[in-house]
Structures are given as structure tokens and as C-alpha cells.
Amino acid sequence: xxxxxxxxxxxxxxxxxxxxxxxxxxxxxxxxxxxxxxxxxxxxxxxxxxxxxxxxxxxxxxxxxxxxxxxxxxxxxxxxxxxxxxxxxxxxxxxxxxxxxxxxxxxxxxxxxxxxxxxxxxxxxxxxxxxxxxxxxxxxxxxxxxxxxxxxxxxxxxxxxxxxxxxxxxxxxxxxxxxxxxxxxxxxxxxxxxxxxxxxxxxxxxxxxxxxxxxxxxxxxxxxxxxxxxxxxxxxxxxxxxxxxxxxxxxxxxxxxxxxxxxxxxxxxxxxxxxxxxxxxxxxxxxxxxxxxxxxxxxxxxxxxxxxxxxxxxxxxxxxxxx
Amino acid sequence: xxxxxxxxxxxxxxxxxxxxxxxxxxxxxxxxxxxxxxxxxxxxxxxxxxxxxxxxxxxxxxxxxxxxxxxxxxxxxxxxxxxxxxxxxxxxxxxxxxxxxxxxxxxxxxxxxxxxxxxxxxxxxxxxxxxxxxxxxxxxxxxxxxxxxxxxxxxxxxxxxxxxxxxxxxxxxxxxxxxxxxxxxxxxxxxxxxxxxxxxxxxxxxxxxxxxxxxxxxxxxxxxxxxxxxxxxxxxxxxxxxxxxxxxxxxxxxxxxxxxxxxxxxxxxxxxxxxxxxxxxxxxxxxxxxxxxxxxxxxxxxxxxxxxx
Numbered sequence: 001x002x003x004x005x006x007x008x009x010x011x012x013x014x015x016x017x018x019x020x021x022x023x024x025x026x027x028x029x030x031x032x033x034x035x036x037x038x039x040x041x042x043x044x045x046x047x048x049x050x051x052x053x054x055x056x057x058x059x060x061x062x063x064x065x066x067x068x069x070x071x072x073x074x075x076x077x078x079x080x081x082x083x084x085x086x087x088x089x090x091x092x093x094x095x096x097x098x099x100x101x102x103x104x105x106x107x108x109x110x111x112x113x114x115x116x117x118x119x120x121x122x123x124x125x126x127x128x129x130x131x132x133x134x135x136x137x138x139x140x141x142x143x144x145x146x147x148x149x150x151x152x153x154x155x156x157x158x159x160x161x162x163x164x165x166x167x168x169x170x171x172x173x174x175x176x177x178x179x180x181x182x183x184x185x186x187x188x189x190x191x192x193x194x195x196x197x198x199x200x201x202x203x204x205x206x207x208x209x210x211x212x213x214x215x216x217x218x219x220x221x222x223x224x225x226x227x228x229x230x231x232x233x234x235x236x237x238x239x240x241x242x243x244x245x246x247x248x249x250x251x252x253x254x255x256x257x258x259x260x261x262x263x264x265x266x267x268x269x270x271x272x273x274x275x276x277x278x279x280x281x282x283x284x285x286x287x288x289x290x291x292x293x294x295x296x297x298x299x300x301x302x303x304x305x306x307x308x309x310x311x312x313x314x315x316x317x318x319x320x321x322x323x
Numbered sequence: 324x325x326x327x328x329x330x331x332x333x334x335x336x337x338x339x340x341x342x343x344x345x346x347x348x349x350x351x352x353x354x355x356x357x358x359x360x361x362x363x364x365x366x367x368x369x370x371x372x373x374x375x376x377x378x379x380x381x382x383x384x385x386x387x388x389x390x391x392x393x394x395x396x397x398x399x400x401x402x403x404x405x406x407x408x409x410x411x412x413x414x415x416x417x418x419x420x421x422x423x424x425x426x427x428x429x430x431x432x433x434x435x436x437x438x439x440x441x442x443x444x445x446x447x448x449x450x451x452x453x454x455x456x457x458x459x460x461x462x463x464x465x466x467x468x469x470x471x472x473x474x475x476x477x478x479x480x481x482x483x484x485x486x487x488x489x490x491x492x493x494x495x496x497x498x499x500x501x502x503x504x505x506x507x508x509x510x511x512x513x514x515x516x517x518x519x520x521x522x523x524x525x526x527x528x529x530x531x532x533x534x535x536x537x538x539x540x541x542x543x544x545x546x547x548x549x550x551x552x553x554x555x556x557x558x559x560x561x562x563x564x565x566x567x568x569x570x571x572x573x574x575x576x577x578x579x580x581x582x583x584x585x586x587x588x589x590x591x592x593x594x595x596x597x598x599x600x601x602x603x604x605x606x607x608x609x610x611x612x613x614x615x616x617x618x619x620x621x622x623x624x625x626x627x628x629x630x631x632x
Contacts, residue, residue: 037441044537049447051505059469066468124354138359144562144616144618146568153365154365156601162381196362286463292464303460306457318445
């Protein structure tokens with residue numbers, strides 16, 4: 001069908017050139033060029049592309065350039081004298097190592113826990129349930145709030161003296177712990193709060209995936225006499241792989257953005273020891289200490305981390321024509 | 324979309340529902356309700372804390388309401404509102420225009436890249452989509468440099484400030500509108516693309532054959548069909564831009580700036596040498612979250628649709 005239309009269109013185009021016949025050859029190529037789909041469609045995609053491209057891709061290029069300078073806030077950056085010294089400085093910076101370690105713990109811990117909690121929520125809700133829609137709405141509610149708002153709630157939950165968490169574990173004779181003050185606990189506490197905020201998101205993704213699995217697969221498993229747990233483990237969960245991959249990619253990005261949450265929890269970009277991540281260190285070096293070039297090099301590190309996560313994903317989608 | 328989900332929901336539900344009322348059903352509902360507690364208690368305890376007097380705050384558990392009416396006060400809400408009102412206006416002033424601009428530009432980009440075929444289309448599309456995944460930290464220094472040193476929109480537009488009702492801080496708001504629009508385009512393009520991919524190519528081709536221009540096809544066929552998607556995008560982008568913090572922090576800079584957004588003011592609210600004024604912060608948190616909460620409660624399904632895509 002599509003071929004047929006293409007053929008029709010080419011016939012029509014030739015005829016138009018022929019009616020113009022007699023005029024210079026150049027004009028008809030110009031006409032053809034103006035008629036081509038790339039030119040016809042460019043008013044639609046080119047302006048958004050230029051705006052986005054300038055702020056995203058040109059900005060990254062500029063950032064890369066800045067990271068090779070020694071710029072620390074006086075006058076203009078010296079672009080004539082580029083070196084990798086900021087990247088070498090990172091290797092000698094002990095704060096950099098702990099920030100990198102914490103970033104990876106946060107990325108991996110948060111993503112895995114969020115996927116598990118979201119999957120369990122989705123499995124619970126993927127049945128005949130009264131008020132199923134209301135449950136779903138409540139579980140997704142924290143996702144609609146900003147990091148700055150949720151951080152207020154969780155500061156209060158983790159409060160040493162009268163926070164609910166400490167009161168709750170006090171019932172079992174534990175604590176109280178200084179959740180946000182102790183270097184060993186703070187990262188876990190942050191991950192827990194972020195899982196509260198984002199597990200609803202994972203649930204929605206898994207619910208959509210579960211509903212797209214054809215019913216006869218449940219039937220077949222049931223006819224074969226599989227138990228419910230076995231059916232889920234063997235038949236359903238393996239089919240959720242694409243959903244898991246796409247959810248993980250987005251979750252990693254949320255974790256990289258955890259800066260907002262840490263900023264609001266610790267009243268600035270100086271989180272307690274044990275909770276410093278690359279994002280907070282980057283903003284502190286740039287905007288706090290005016291080490292713009294060094295901050296830019298940390299930003300490039302962050303970009304590399306997200307690129308490492310998304311490039312394989314995007315490439316895979318692209319190859320499947322799934323973009 | 325919503326009607327379709329209901330039917331499939333019911334279909335799957337009847338297909339693999341456990342028979343009758345059993346212990347497992349009771350356990351299931353108990354778990355679901357327990358989870359409601361987990362998701363609501365942080366919010367609920369914030370709400371009751373915001374209306375407690377300082378004595379009531381010490382007497383009761385954080386998640387319990389004050390014991391008597393004398394323990395209730397709206398004073399913190401009033402104080403928080405006075406602090407936040409200008410920020411709420413500023414947030415509205417940049418959130419609404421950037422949401423609308425994002426939706427229009429994203430829909431146009433998705434159309435130009437999906438419903439018209441040309442070589443290299445996929446490469447450009449990949450650049451759009453990769454833009455979603457760029458962490459803001461990777462662009463924040465150049466962005467700050469651009470707006471503060473090179474562009475200086477405030478200075479360039481200063482001839483306007485003599486006009487009545489115009490204040491210099493609108494230049495900062497304008498910077499935020501442009502920034503949020505630019506960074507919103509990738510995700511909005513993806514949202515529209517997910518719909519345009521499913522539109523029938525034959526219909527578009529037939530219209531083109533009838534002599535309709537690319538623009539006419541967009542205006543007469545694509546635009547009317549994408550109105551439901553516009554609703555999804557408006558709701559999703561409004562929430563995202565309203566909740567955004569890093570751009571506010573770096574472009575506006577300080578809580579004292581007359582252009583300060585609601586999230587920025589909230590981040591510095593109720594801090595003092597004696598510690599944090601939790602009731603004030605909680606009241607501020609609810610005021611700041613009010614627009615997005617309202618949007619969420621009213622359009623929960625459309626919001627979830629945007630999240631899914």
C-alpha cells in the first residue's frame with residue numbers, strides 16, 4: 001500500500017516538472033529540493049531542535065571546554081590554555097572518591113529496591129480489587145510532589161527526638177538513631193525516602209506491562225497446573241524485562257537528580273558526611289567555592305555516568321526501530 | 324485510553340481472580356491498606372504538625388492530631404503564606420508559559436520527525452530523545468555563565484522597565500521560561516511521538532496526495548487528533564516545571580531575589596540558629612505543593628498516562 005502511494009507521488013512530481021518544462025534545469029532541482037520532505041518538515045522540527053540543541057548539546061560542549069581550563073571565577077575563562085589538570089586533580093581528591101562511591105551506592109541501591117517494591121505493588125494490584133484505582137492513585141501520589149517538599153516530610157520522619165521512625169522502632173526497644181546525622185545510616189535513610197517517592201512510578205510501569213501480557217498465557221500456565229507463585233516467577237516476570245530496563249534507566253536519572261532532596265534535607269549543598277554525592281559536590285565546587293573549572297569536570301563525570309547507562313539502552317531501542 | 328484499560332482490567336481480573344472470599348483475599352486487602360499507611364503517613368504527619376501549637380507539638384505523637392481544639396493554630400499557615408505568596412506568583416509566571424511553549428514545540432517536532440519521511444530523520448530523533456537523559460548538572464555551569472555573563476537579559480531589556488507594571492525581575496522569569504522550554508522539549512517530543520507513531524500512515528499519505536501541504540495536514544488532521552495528548556502533556560509538564568529546583572537555585576540565585584520561585588523560598592523557610600521550625604516548613608510544603616496536588620487529584624489518570632509513556 002505504502003509503495004503504491006510512493007509511486008503515485010513520484011508520478012505526480014514528474015508531471016509537475018514537465019509542465020514547468022522549458023525553464024532552466026537548475027530551477028527544477030531547486031523546486032524539487034523545496035518540495036522534498038526534509039525541507040517541507042523542517043519548519044516543524046528545526047526551531048525546537050535549535051532551541052533544545054543550543055541549551056543541551058552546545059551547553060555540554062561548553063562544559064567540556066570549561067573543564068579543560070583553570071577558570072575559577074575571575075574575568076573570562078582562558079580557552080587558549082587547555083589541559084587535563086582538573087581530571088588529574090580529581091584522582092588526588094579524597095572527597096571525590098567518597099562522592100563517587102556514594103553516587104554508585106545510591107544509584108544501584110535505590111534502583112534495585114525501587115524495582116522490587118514497584119513490582120510487588122503491581123502484582124498486588126493486578127487482580128480483581130475493589131478501589132484498585134484509588135490504591136494506585138495513593139501509591140503514586142508522592143511522585144507528584146517535588147523533592148523539596150518530600151524532603152520536609154522525611155526530615156520530620158527521621159527527627160532524632162520525636163520522629164516517627166524512631167518512635168516506631170522504639171516500640172521494639174531499638175534506637176533512637178540519628179538517621180540523618182550518622183555517616184553510616186544517612187545514605188540508607190535517603191534511599192528509603194526516595195523509594196517512598198518513586199516506587200509508585202515503577203508500579204505504574206509494571207502495571208502497564210502486566211496488562212499487556214495476553215490472557216491466554218495465564219490460562220496456559222493454569223492448565224499446566226502451575227501454582228500462582230510459580231506462574232508469576234516462570235511465566236510473567238521474564239516478560240517484564242523491557243519494562244524493567246526502561247524503568248531502571250529513568251530511576252537512575254532520578255537518583256542522579258537526588259541533589260534537590262539532599263539540598264532540602266541538609267539546608268544547602270553541604271550534606272552530612274556519608275551523603276555527599278557527585279551532584280552535590282559538583283554544585284558546591286562551582287557555586288560554593290567558585291572552582292568553576294573543577295566543578296565542570298565533575299559534571300562531565302556525571303554526564304559520563306548517565307551516558308554509560310543510557311547509551312546501550314538508546315542504541316538497543318534504535319536498532320529495534322523502537323525510538 | 325481510560326475506557327480501554329477498564330475493560331482489559333476487568334477481563335484479566337475475571338480471568339485470574341482467586342475464587343470467592345478467602346484468607347488470602349483478607350491478607351491482600353490488609354497489605355494494600357497497610358501500604359496506604361506507608362505512603363500517606365509522611366504526608367499526614369506533615370499536615371497535623373503544621374496546625375499544632377508549640378505545646379501540642381511536644382505533647383502528642385507527630386502523626387496524631389492535637390488532643391484538643393486549643394492545640395490547633397493556623398498561624399504557621401499564615402506566616403508561610405506571606406513568605407510564599409510572591410514565590411507562588413513567580414512560579415506560575417514561568418510554569419504556565421513554558422508548559423504551553425513546550426507542548427506546542429514538542430508536538431511540532433514530533434510531527435516533523437514522525438509523520439514525514441526523510442533520510443537522517445532517525446538520527447535527529449535520537450538526539451531529541453537522548454536530551455531527556457542529560458543530567459542538569461552537566462549543563463548548569465554553562466547555563467549560569469550564559470544567563471549571567473553573556474546574555475544579561477536584565478540589562479538588555481532595561482529600556483522596558485520604565486513602563487508601568489514591569490519590574491527588572493521579569494527578565495529572570497523570562498530566562499526561566501526559555502530554559503524550562505528548552506529542557507522540556509525532549510520529553511514532550513517523546514510523549515507526542517508515542518502517539519503519532521500509531522497514527523495511520525495511509526490517512527496522512529492520502530491527504531498529501533489530495534494536495535494538502537505539510538502544514539495543512541498538521542493543522543487539519545494531526546492537531547485535532549492530538550488534543551487528548553495535549554492534556555496529558557500539560558498536566559505532566561506543569562508538575563515537572565513547578566517542582567523543578569536546580570534551575571531556580573542557579574539562575575535566580577538567592578531566596579531574596581524578587582524572582583524567587585516557590586520551591587526556592589521553601590528550601591530556605593523557617594531556618595534559624597535555634598534549629599528548624601518544622602510546623603512552618605510543613606505549612607510551606609503544603610502551600611508549595613498545592614497546585615501540583617490539585618492537578619494530580621483532579622487528573623490522576625491523565626497523569627499516570629504521562630508517567631507510563
